[in-house]
Amino acid sequence: MQELQSAFWEAGRLLLTFDSDLTEIVFLSLRVTLSAVFIGCLIGFPFGAFLAVARFPGRTVIVVIVNAFMGLPPVVAGLFLYLLLSRSGPLGPLALLYTPTAMIIAQAVLVTPIVTAMTRQVVEDLYQEYDEQFRSMGLFGARAVPSLLWDARYSLITGALAGFGRAAAEVGAVLIVGGNINHVTRVMTTTIALETSRGNLSLALGLGLVLISLSLLINAAVMSLRGSAKRLAYV
Amino acid sequence: MSTQQGFAGIGQSDRTAPTPLLPVSLENVCFGVNGADLLHDVSLTIGPGNRTVIMGPNGAGKSLLLRLMQGLISPTRGKLTWRRDWNSRQGTQGGTPGSATGGMPSGAPPVSIVLQRPVLLRRSVAANLTHALRVLRVPRAERAARLEELLTLGNLQDRRDQPARSLSGGEQQRLATVRALAASPEMLLLDEPTASLDPQATHAIEGLIQSSHERGTKIVMVTHDMGQAKRIADEVVFVSQGRIAEFTPAETFFTQPQSEEARAYLSGQLVI
Ligand SMILES: Nc1ncnc2c1ncn2[C@@H]1O[C@H](COP(=O)(O)OP(=O)(O)OP(=O)(O)O)[C@@H](O)[C@H]1O
Ligand SMILES: [Mg+2]
DSSP: OHHHHHHHHHHHHHHHTTOHHHHHHHHHHHHHHHHHHHHHHHHHHHHHHHHHHOOOTTHHHHHHHHHHHTTOOHHHHHHHHHHHHSTTSTTGGGOOTTSHHHHHHHHHHHHHHHHHHHHHHHHHHHHHHHHHHHHHTTOOGGGGHHHHHHHTHHHHHHHHHHHHHHHHHOOHHHHHHHTTOTTTTOOHHHHHHHHHHHTOHHHHHHHHHHHHHHHHHHHHHHHHHHHHHHHTTOO | OGGGGGSTTOOOTTSOOOOOOOOEEEEEEEEEETTEEEEEEEEEEEOSSSOEEEEOOTTSSHHHHHHHHHTSSOOSEEEEEESSOEETTTEESSOOSOOTTSOOOTTSOSEEEEOSSOOOOSSBHHHHHHHHHHHTTOOHHHHHHHHHHHHHHTTOGGGTTSBGGGSOHHHHHHHHHHHHHTTOOSEEEEESTTTTOOHHHHHHHHHHHHHHHHTTOEEEEEOOOHHHHHHHOSEEEEEETTEEEEEEEHHHHHHSOSSHHHHHHHTTOOOO
């Protein structure tokens, strides 16, 4: 009990004094996850919209696969990426293993299916609603995609935030391809795992608090987005 | 050339007159879904100039008729022929740029529709109109001026930044109507544009319809509002159970309807 209490105090002190180890870890985490979400959106928005409006044989299969990949276990994603990036793997010569870049790729692999699947769903619903109107204006298929994406913007941001939440909380993939190397590839989740097993609870707790706050912040952002979308009658 | 000036009210003497869009003829057109025919053997020729009003009970097939003409659905059997062929993917074929109100790129569909339930985009009033102009490939430099024109036409200047979907029913209908006019169509199809609007809002929409008519746009409108039909119609198409029951000049229709169905409808009876 005593130990737990002092760990809490220590965690508070680390947070309030912007302890350099802690801030370094938080910033790397944000850098990795934000980059991954950015890549996920870059791929997921257009790809999801394409799946929503295009009709071609095999489309359903792709949709099912994308949806299934939403639940891809992070450790499995990490393992596959490890095999690709390891020295003897096909991408070995790039020497990306145990770098932040590898972690960004790993999280992008996790985020992209989420953003793609949510985009497809949202844009497909919107397309059904807009289809006849758009066709009457001479707006067909792929040419309608930018209009659809823009009108789906509130839901798309929500999707991106969901992806961010998943990536930020994930530990398996970044641990495998990042290696949790001090000052190089240590992010919040991997540090928490390591420090807890070592008995160094204060840093783990401090980072845990940051993660929880982040999650609260994301959910608050989603709620307020929803609120403003409703206020603007965009729902 | 002079034979091609039949299109009501266009002064395009300084330009090579394009082939007129109209008349459009439907020959034994059937439209069915899952084997059930919703429109049976519709034969009808709609010419330029006159304001055509389509009437008939709910479920008669009025909206289907408009959607056929707009090219949103295709006949299951039968033929729909325009004097000047066009399709909504390619816009006008063979017509030179410029239409009833001039200046549209030839990619714009020559026919515009205000759907029974118009879909407004999740954007501001102005952005809805700008979007339509962009889709019509109106050059960027001209968009601002066109936008102002349309906002003024719809009396929506004060609402320009309001989210379109938060407009009142009447305002939404005005926006949908001026959006359809953004293409400067040669033919405007309106599906119950004033259903559930108050008299003043109805008057505003009728004003838009009237001014388009005066600029030479062919008007085809579906309505259940008898007063409105009398105010607007030059000729009436009466649809009943997926068939054209009659197609007569307005005076004849309202004083001596030729078909049993129209007589019953006009006298307020149930048309079964
Ligand atoms: N996609 C569809 N599938 C099945 N039935 C349809 C479809 N579209 C229209 N119908 C039917 O065709 C008939 C005619 O429809 P339409 O919308 O043209 O009626 P309407 O004359 O416009 O009626 P209202 O005055 O109520 O608007 C209706 O009975 C409708 O239920
Ligand atoms: Mg209808």
